[in-house]
Structures are given as C-alpha cells and as structure tokens.
Amino acid sequence: MECGFFHPEIGYWQTTDEPSAQIRADYPEGTVEVPMPPGPDCLWDGKAWVPDPKSRDEQRAMALLRIDEVHAGFLRSLTGNATVEERDTWQPKVVGAKFVRSANDAKIEAEIARLNADHPDALHDLATLVDDVGEDLAAIRALADTVLRLSLEYKRLIGKASGLKRRAKETVTRATNETVPVEQVRPALEALFVQLSTEVDAAVAQWRGQTDA
Structure with missing residues (x-):
C-alpha cells in the first residue's frame, strides 16, 4: 500500500509499500505521514492538500x-x-x-x-x-x-x-x-x-x- 510523507525541508514523498517501523525511525525528525495528494498541482499546507497557488x-x-x-x-x-x-x-x-x-x-x-x-x-x-x-x-x-x-x-x-x-x-x-x-x-x-x-x-x-x- 502506498504511503505519503512530508517534511518541512525535504517536501513530499511517497513509498510503494508501507514502510516498517525501522525505516520510519530513520526518517528525519519532523516527518509526518500525510494522505495521498488528490492531484499533481497540490501543496501540503501543514493540515491538508491545497491547490498550488501559481504566481x-x-x-x-x-x-x-x-x-x-x-x-x-x-x-x-x-x-x-x-x-x-x-x-x-x-x-x-x-x-x-x-x-x-x-x-x-x-x-x-x-x-x-x-x-x-x-x-x-x-x-x-x-x-x-x-x-x-x-x-x-x-x-x-x-x-x-x-x-x-x-x-x-x-x-x-x-x-x-x-x-x-x-x-x-x-x-x-x-x-x-x-x-x-x-x-x-x-x-x-x-x-x-x-x-x-x-x-x-x-x-x-x-x-x-x-x-x-
């Protein structure tokens, strides 16, 4: 099962399988698990996925x-x-x-x-x-x-x-x-x-x- 993660400095990434507890422990401090984004043009605002505000x-x-x-x-x-x-x-x-x-x-x-x-x-x-x-x-x-x-x-x-x-x-x-x-x-x-x-x-x-x- 794919899982999504976010870190304030690294950004968003996702895994193809649910990572083990050992792998999670190696993630940098501040990493949080987040829902999968609803589409490609979205940003995580700390609480939810929001449309990417283009300039x-x-x-x-x-x-x-x-x-x-x-x-x-x-x-x-x-x-x-x-x-x-x-x-x-x-x-x-x-x-x-x-x-x-x-x-x-x-x-x-x-x-x-x-x-x-x-x-x-x-x-x-x-x-x-x-x-x-x-x-x-x-x-x-x-x-x-x-x-x-x-x-x-x-x-x-x-x-x-x-x-x-x-x-x-x-x-x-x-x-x-x-x-x-x-x-x-x-x-x-x-x-x-x-x-x-x-x-x-x-x-x-x-x-x-x-x-x-």
Missing part, C-alpha cells in the same frame, strides 16, 4: 491566453466553422444584395442577362445570389434581404466579441493587481470565466436564432 504573473498569463482562446472559439461559432473559401463568398454576396435592394426589377433582369452573356462588365457579385436561388426575382430579393440582415447582425456580434475580449482582459489585469491578495486571484479569475462563458453562449444562441429564422 500572480503565471495566473495572469494563463488567463489572458485563455481569453484569446475563448474569443477565437466565439468567432468560429459565428462562422459555423466555415472554410476560408466559404467566407470569401460572403462579401460578394453582400455587394450583390445591396445592388438588388437598390435596383428595380428591370435593372436586375438586365444584369442577369449580362451575366448569362458573360459580359465583361457584368456585376459578378450578383451571380453569387443567382447561383443560390436561380433567376426568380422574388427569391433573389428574399435572399438579398436575408444576406443584408445577417451581415448587420454578424458585424454587431463581431463588435460584441471584441468588447467581451477587451473587458475580460481588463478584469484580469484588475484581478491580478499587486494590491489583490494572491489567494483571491484564482476565485476572481474563475468567476470571470463563468461569466464570460455565459455571455458567449447567449450571443452564439442569438446568432443561431437569426440564421435559423
């Missing part, structure tokens, strides 16, 4: 890196993990949608005719809509409205993501300030990430509600 700078660096990861995950969720090639079609769709919204039916039909004739000056951005729904004007206008609505919402949420990232990093800076007792740093950072996760989940749910509409 203020370490906790700050780890929290800032985690915020960047949360922000990147937020953006991936907004794009539905779209490929670069897929995202490259979004801006032409917006341009085509703006043309549709500003043009009358005759102008749209004329532009479609130019596309079909491979006219060099045709508005190829319009083709990104026609390719999706065909040449029916009502369908084209409906798609254009959807594209513009989602474009505005996407830009709003991109701004929200940037704001969440900025505020979270400001909170980390305050929570890891030298004036804050080090034992209060970890709880403050944990609370931050709970709140950040809640806000990100709500924003992603709102976006999915828009795209499913």
Whole structure:
C-alpha cells in the first residue's frame, strides 16, 4: 500500500509499500505521514492538500491566453466553422444584395442577362445570389434581404466579441493587481470565466436564432 510523507525541508514523498517501523525511525525528525495528494498541482499546507497557488504573473498569463482562446472559439461559432473559401463568398454576396435592394426589377433582369452573356462588365457579385436561388426575382430579393440582415447582425456580434475580449482582459489585469491578495486571484479569475462563458453562449444562441429564422 502506498504511503505519503512530508517534511518541512525535504517536501513530499511517497513509498510503494508501507514502510516498517525501522525505516520510519530513520526518517528525519519532523516527518509526518500525510494522505495521498488528490492531484499533481497540490501543496501540503501543514493540515491538508491545497491547490498550488501559481504566481500572480503565471495566473495572469494563463488567463489572458485563455481569453484569446475563448474569443477565437466565439468567432468560429459565428462562422459555423466555415472554410476560408466559404467566407470569401460572403462579401460578394453582400455587394450583390445591396445592388438588388437598390435596383428595380428591370435593372436586375438586365444584369442577369449580362451575366448569362458573360459580359465583361457584368456585376459578378450578383451571380453569387443567382447561383443560390436561380433567376426568380422574388427569391433573389428574399435572399438579398436575408444576406443584408445577417451581415448587420454578424458585424454587431463581431463588435460584441471584441468588447467581451477587451473587458475580460481588463478584469484580469484588475484581478491580478499587486494590491489583490494572491489567494483571491484564482476565485476572481474563475468567476470571470463563468461569466464570460455565459455571455458567449447567449450571443452564439442569438446568432443561431437569426440564421435559423
């Protein structure tokens, strides 16, 4: 049976078998038997195992890196993990949608005719809509409205993501300030990430509600 021991100067060690009384007698004075640690990142505080309090700078660096990861995950969720090639079609769709919204039916039909004739000056951005729904004007206008609505919402949420990232990093800076007792740093950072996760989940749910509409 494994046994754990601790000495103030030597630190913690454990044996693979229970040591005999003779072996225990050879341990340095001040050695005490302690429970096995619950995990690798723990320290014996003289009474119990406690989480290893990483330095203020370490906790700050780890929290800032985690915020960047949360922000990147937020953006991936907004794009539905779209490929670069897929995202490259979004801006032409917006341009085509703006043309549709500003043009009358005759102008749209004329532009479609130019596309079909491979006219060099045709508005190829319009083709990104026609390719999706065909040449029916009502369908084209409906798609254009959807594209513009989602474009505005996407830009709003991109701004929200940037704001969440900025505020979270400001909170980390305050929570890891030298004036804050080090034992209060970890709880403050944990609370931050709970709140950040809640806000990100709500924003992603709102976006999915828009795209499913």
